[in-house]
Amino acid sequence: MRLARKGRYRRARSPEQTPEQFLGHPGRRNGVRLYLEPKESGPPPQEQVVCLISWAIVSVAGGEMYVVGYALDTNEGCVSPRITSIDSQARTVITQGGHTFELAGQPGLDFYGRTALMLWANLKRFSKIEDVTHRIIEP
Secondary structure, three states, X not given: OOOOOOOOOOOXXXXXXXXXXXXXXXXXXXXXXXXXXXXXXXXXXXOEEEEEEEEEEEEEOOOOEEEXXXXXXXXXXXXXXXXXXXXXXXXXXXXXXXXXXXXOOOEOOOHHHHHHHHHHHHHHOOOOEEEOHHHHOOO
């Protein structure tokens, strides 16, 4: 019987690891894009528009909200940085990192969105996540 090399299939991030070390390179892991919080110092954030299908708005224990979904331009599940403003009529979300997320179609997560959400929750060590989509965006 052949055994996997030690650490090759590690699932959880150790407390000493930064998110970038855990992910291997910033923002991506196995077809999933995690928009990490911008650093306080450095250049101003670049504005980027991401169109999401199969999306949801989730809230964590501290009351912060994030958008999760499947990005059409990159064909991968993604989780946004913290939401700073929501336009429920236009179905757009602006995040702390300066990204604009366009919410296309009906709310609801597909396999890629759920996978991104689970990886992100494990990385950030969130134990309570609540779907608040229907409270914020009216059908």
